[in-house]
Structures are given as structure tokens and as C-alpha cells.
Amino acid sequence: MLDIKRLRNEPEEVKQALGRRGIEAPLDEFAELDTRRRELIVAVEEKKALRNQVSDEIAVAKKSGEDAAEKIAAMKSLGEKIKALDLALKDIEIKLDEIILELPNTPLPEVPDGVDESANIMVRTWGEPREFGFEPKAHWDLGADLGIIDQDRGAKVAESRFTLLRGMGARLERALINYFLNLHTGEHGYTELFPPILVNSESMRGTGQLSKFAQAEMYKLRDDDLYLNPTAEVPVTNIYRDEILSENELPIHLTAYLPSFRREAGAAGRDTRGLIRQHQFNKVELVKFITPETSADELEALTANAEEILKRLELPYRTVVLCSGDMGFASAKTYDIEVWLPSYNDYKEISSCSNYLDFQARRLNIRYRPAAGGKPRFVHTNNGSGLAVGRTFAAIIENYQNEDGSITVPEVLRHYMGVDIITAD
RNA sequence: GGAGAGGUGGCCGAGUCGGCUGAAGGCGAUCGCCUGCUAAGCGAUUAAGGGGGUUUUAAGCCUCCUUCGAGGGUUCGAAUCCCUCCCUCUCCGCCA
Numbered sequence: 389m390l391d392i393k394r395l396r397n398e399p400e401e402v403k404q405a406l407g408r409r410g411i412e413a414p415l416d417e418f419a420e421l422d423t424r425r426r427e428l429i430v431a432v433e434e435k436k437a438l439r440n441q442v443s444d445e446i447a448v449a450k451k452s453g454e455d456a457a458e459k460i461a462a463m464k465s466l467g468e469k470i471k472a473l474d475l476a477l478k479d480i481e482i483k484l485d486e487i488i489l490e491l492p493n494t495p496l497p498e499v500p501d502g503v504d505e506s507a508n509i510m511v512r513t514w515g516e517p518r519e520f521g522f523e524p525k526a527h528w529d530l531g532a533d534l535g536i537i538d539q540d541r542g543a544k545v546a547e548s549r550f551t552l553l554r555g556m557g558a559r560l561e562r563a564l565i566n567y568f569l570n571l572h573t574g575e576h577g578y579t580e581l582f583p584p585i586l587v588n589s590e591s592m593r594g595t596g597q598l599s600k601f602a603q604a605e606m607y608k609l610r611d612d613d614l615y616l617n618p619t620a621e622v623p624v625t626n627i628y629r630d631e632i633l634s635e636n637e638l639p640i641h642l643t644a645y646l647p648s649f650r651r652e653a654g655a656a657g658r659d660t661r662g663l664i665r666q667h668q669f670n671k672v673e674l675v676k677f678i679t680p681e682t683s684a685d686e687l688e689a690l691t692a693n694a695e696e697i698l699k700r701l702e703l704p705y706r707t708v709v710l711c712s713g714d715m716g717f718a719s720a721k722t723y724d725i726e727v728w729l730p731s732y733n734d735y736k737e738i739s740s741c742s743n744y745l746d747f748q749a750r751r752l753n754i755r756y757r758p759a760a761g762g763k764p765r766f767v768h769t770n771n772g773s774g775l776a777v778g779r780t781f782a783a784i785i786e787n788y789q790n791e792d793g794s795i796t797v798p799e800v801l802r803h804y805m806g807v808d809i810i811t812a813d
Numbered sequence: 814g815g816a817g818a819g820g821u822g823g824c825c826g827a828g829u830c831g832g833c834u835g836a837a838g839g840c841g842a843u844c845g846c847c848u849g850c851u852a853a854g855c856g857a858u859u860a861a862g863g864g865g866g867u868u869u870u871a872a873g874c875c876u877c878c879u880u881c882g883a884g885g886g887u888u889c890g891a892a893u894c895c896c897u898c899c900c901u902c903u904c905c906g907c908c909a
Contacts, residue, residue: 397870429864433878440878443890447832456889463889632823632861755861757823761843762872764861 389751390491396422405494408712410503418487425480432473439466490599493747495712496684496721502711508724509711514695515704517728522791526731527782528662531557533793534812537663549652549667551778556810560784561670563804564777565645568672568697572774576693578643578674583623585647586614591626594752596718604653616649620673621771628677629752633767635759639686640677643774645670663778664736670777676770677754680746683768684721687743691723694739694774701798703783704728706735720745725775727783738779741772785810 395402399415406413442463449456500509531537536557542550553561572578592598592615597606607616617623624644633640648671659665674693678686691707698705710722719742726735746766749755755764788796795810802808 426864429878433864436879437877439889444833446889450832460889467889634823 389488389747390494391750392422392488395488402494406491408495408501409492409715410713411492413491414487418484421480421484421487425477425484428473428477428480432470432477435466435470435473439463439470492717493720493744495715496743499715499721500709500711503713505714507711508708508714510706510708511723513706514699515702515728517704517730518787520730524730524786524789525793526662527786530785530789530793530795534795534810536560536810546667549665551663551666555813556805556807559805560781560810561777563801564780565670565672566804567801568774568777569643569645571697571700572643572672572674572693576696578641581624581642581644583620583627583644583646585617587617587622587626589613589615591622591629594629595622595625595748596751597622599717605650607649607651617646618650619648620644620646620671621675624673624675625748625769625771626752628754631754632764633677633754633756635679635756638677638679638756638767639682642675643672644675645672662731663782666778672774672777674772674774677767678770679756680765680768683743683745683770687721687723687741687770690770690772691725691741694725694741694772697775698725698727698738700800701780701784703787705738716740716742718742718744718747720747727779728787729783730786736779738783739773739775742770744769744771
């Protein structure tokens with residue numbers, strides 16, 4: 389959520405910035421409601437001050453045995469007026485919230501303008517797509533032939549877009565999770581977390597998953613106020629909700645493996661084959677809580693940490709900076725890392741790394757007390773996948789396939805896998 | 814799931830026949846004094862959010878409102894009474 393003072397003091401600047409996302413922000417309506425809100429506050433607080441004062445007088449009068457009936461009667465009617473004003477105020481605050489909570493973050497100046505992914509800009513590329521001396525197969529065919537991916541039985545047990553991994557397939561999935569976590573904790577300095585996989589609605593709201601648009605994506609439990617984790621960003625970012633950290637605790641760099649669940653409500657017909665778009669998928673997440681001064685550099689570092697995995701797996705990738713119209717709701721700047729996927733004959737998103745500035749922290753009420761003293765400030769948050777496990781799985785078997793349908797295991801995974809090559813048994 | 818106890822400030826911990834208790838006391842922290850340095854000692858300060866005023870903005874200052882797990886209620890007035898919910902602890906049950 390954006391800073392209300394900013395909406396109040398620089399509406400034109402905000403309007404212009406949100407316009408870059410193709411959004412017409414109802415800031416005039418905001419200004420009107422905001423003014424009325426403050427008028428009501430002045431009115432109601434004046435009455436409350438009077439009530440507090442007279443209530444004290446009543447106490448004194450009663451103590452000395454005087455009759456306070458007149459004052460009590462006056463306060464009774466005053467109380468009713470206060471109640472009415474409070475209701476009116478609450479009504480306006482609900483309307484204000486509706487506006488404010490639906491406003492996305494404003495893009496940073498260096499973010500390119502554009503309405504969709506065609507305006508994203510490539511910032512770097514690494515590795516060369518391999519030249520196959522044969523017709524390469526898609527991972528869903530490779531996986532089925534090797535008996536390591538069984539989508540029919542996944543659908544039998546759950547429904548479509550759920551997959552059963554078997555044998556070396558299950559092992560590869562586990563190897564990737566371990567490899568990612570070991571790298572981030574061992575060399576990149578992140579602390580590993582294993583949070584709850586069910587999260588309550590307050591946590592979902594905090595990270596913005598319950599907005600009108602996002603709600604349909606979530607799996608909700610019927611009998612409890614709980615949702616299946618849609619991304620570890622939710623439980624991990626929420627661990628500090630409503631807290632004031634001290635500056636010497638920062639920066640906090642966290643990583644977590646967690647299964648993630650999405651209904652893919654709007655994705656019918658997209659990525660229907662293979663592991664690319666599943667209802668249940670594994671992901672290792674990177675989350676940072678940092679000071680405003682460092683968040684830009686921290687995002688670069690976080691993105692590099694995610695890219696490092698692809699380098700070590702020797703998978704070709706490119707990194708793009710998303711244009712203003714293609715960024716997620718809470719982000720002020722996002723890098724997508726895209727891995728080369730022969731079956732798509734294209735690069736496919738495997739990680740999305742964002743700087744939220746104080747947008748999430750404001751909504752989640754996560755602050756820190758500056759070491760120099762003074763008022764608490766909102767932290768900044770960064771977050772990115774490091775990486776999406778299923779998509780990495782797909783990229784590995786496609787890029788490392790051999791003509792006979794076997795898969796050469798990338799060097800860095802061999803001791804996790806116990807084999808150098810995956811073959812059909 | 815059943816029975817009982819409890820949820821107060823950065824922490825510990827007072828506070829029920831409702832009224833200067835936004836909150837005693839202690840610890841911690843910060844600043845100052847003292848000290849050759851450290852420790853000890855002495856003094857002061859030390860919750861957050863939101864309004865209004867002052868100020869060129871900010872800071873600061875003045876003032877008011879709200880907040881004692883969350884939400885509702887009773888009352889002129891609630892940390893204190895009532896209701897609902899959440900969480901923690903103990904015992905029992907159940908289970909990996």
C-alpha cells in the first residue's frame with residue numbers, strides 16, 4: 389500500500405506514476421474522502437475530549453457527594469452523537485481503504501514504460517542454447533518415456549495439473565530442493581526457514597493475495613480460515629507482521645522451500661502440457677527485510693543469487709526487467725529470469741525477483757527502529773524465487789537429454805542423485 | 814476434543830465492589846554527572862498510531878483522540894463488568 393501522505397501531498401506525481409502501469413487512479417475521490425475523514429475526526433475528537441473532561445468532573449462530584457445527574461444526562465446524549473459520528477467515520481475509512489488497497493505500487497524511474505511483456509527489456513543473457521544433433525523431445529515426453537513423470541496417475545489421484553514423480557524423477561525433485569537450499573544457506577548467507585503450508589486470511593491479505601483479482605487463484609479450506617500456501621513469500625514475509633525490528637537485526641535474508649498451490653483459474657489452455665504450470669509445485673523462495681537505503685542493491689544481489697543456480701547447472705538463461713505494465717501489483721521493480729526451454733523454443737520464466745520498497749511493509753506494518761534513534765520506519769522488502777523447482781526440472785531434462793532419451797545429470801547434482809545419467813529402467 | 818489457568822509497555826511484573834493508571838515497581842536501553850579506564854553509584858529520558866496548531870518542508874514543540882490478545886456490548890466513564898472469537902500454559906483424551 390502506498391503512503392497516504394504521498395497520496396495527499398503529491399497526487400499528480402502518483403497519478404502520473406500509476407498511469408505508467410495503465411491505471412487511472414481515483415485520487416480525486418481519495419482526496420475528497422480524505423478531507424471529509426479529517427473533518428469528521430476533528431468533530432468527533434472534540435466531543436470525545438469534552439466527554440473525557442466531564443466524566444472526570446462527574447467522578448469528582450460523586451466523590452464529594454454532589455449531584456451529577458444533569459451532567460450525566462448531558463453526556464448520555466453526547467455519547468449518542470459520538471456514536472453516530474464514529475459510524476460515519478468508519479464508513480468513510482472503509483471507502484478509503486477500498487481505494488488505497490487496490491492501488492498498486494508505483495514503478496521506479498528506471499523501469500521501462502509499456503503495457504505488456506513485449507516492452508520488457510533484456511538486461512543480460514548467459515549461455516548459448518544447445519545445438520542438438522537430433523530432434524529434441526519435450527520434457528513431458530522424455531519424462532513419460534523414462535517413467536519419471538506420470539501425469540495420468542497424478543490426475544487420477546488429484547486432478548489435471550497434478551503430477552506424480554517416480555524413481556529418479558522424485559529424486560531429482562528432491563535433489564534440486566536440497567541443492568538450492570544448500571547454495572543459498574551455505575554460500576549466499578541466507579537463513580533457512582520451514583514455515584506453515586497453511587496460512588490464515590490475515591497473512592494472505594497482508595501480502596496482497598486476497599485482492600479482488602488474486603482471490604480466485606487461492607485454494608481455501610472449507611472449515612477453517614486457512615488457505616493453501618500460494619508462494620512461500622506469504623508465510624515468510626508475514627513472520628514479522630506488526631513488529632518493530634531493531635536496525636542491527638537488518639538485513640534479514642531468508643530462504644524457504646515450500647510446496648505452493650494455485651488454482652490457475654485464468655490459465656485454461658496455457659502451458660497445459662508438462663510441469664510448467666501445475667496446481668501444486670515446489671519452490672525455493674528468497675525473502676529480504678532491509679533498510680530503504682539498501683533495497684536497490686539488495687535486489688541486484690538477490691537476482692544474482694538466483695541466477696547463480698542456473699550458471700552452476702549450466703542452463704542458458706536471460707534476465708529481463710519488466711516494464712511498468714507487466715509488473716506485479718506490489719512491485720516497484722521486477723527482474724524475471726528466464727531459462728531456455730527447447731520444447732518452447734524460447735526462454736521461459738523461472739524466477740521473478742522484485743523490490744517492493746515499503747509497499748508490503750506498510751501493509752504488513754513491519755518497521756524497524758533506526759540505530760541513530762527516532763521514529764520507527766518501514767522496512768523495505770525484496771523477494772524472488774530461487775528457483776521454481778518444477779520448471780528447473782523441465783529445463784534440466786530437456787537441455788541435458790541425449791539422443792537415446794536418457795538424461796545426463798548436471799555435474800553439481802551428481803552427488804545428490806547418486807548417478808551420472810538417468811535412463812529408463 | 815474435555816477440564817482448569819492466563820493473555821498488560823522492549824522485557825519482567827502490579828493493577829477487580831468500574832473514575833487523575835497509558836498504566837506502580839523492577840530490568841534493559843539512551844543521555845548527563847561522577848570515575849585515571851571499567852564496574853558501581855546518582856540524575857533525567859524511554860510505547861505506537863492518528864488528528865489539530867506552530868514551522869517554508871521536515872524535525873522539533875504544544876494539544877487532543879485511540880490503543881492493556883481481537884471484535885462486540887453495558888455505562889456519563891472499562892485494563893477492570895458481560896458476550897463471542899483467537900492464542901499460550903497445565904492436566905486428561907487422541908495421534909505421527
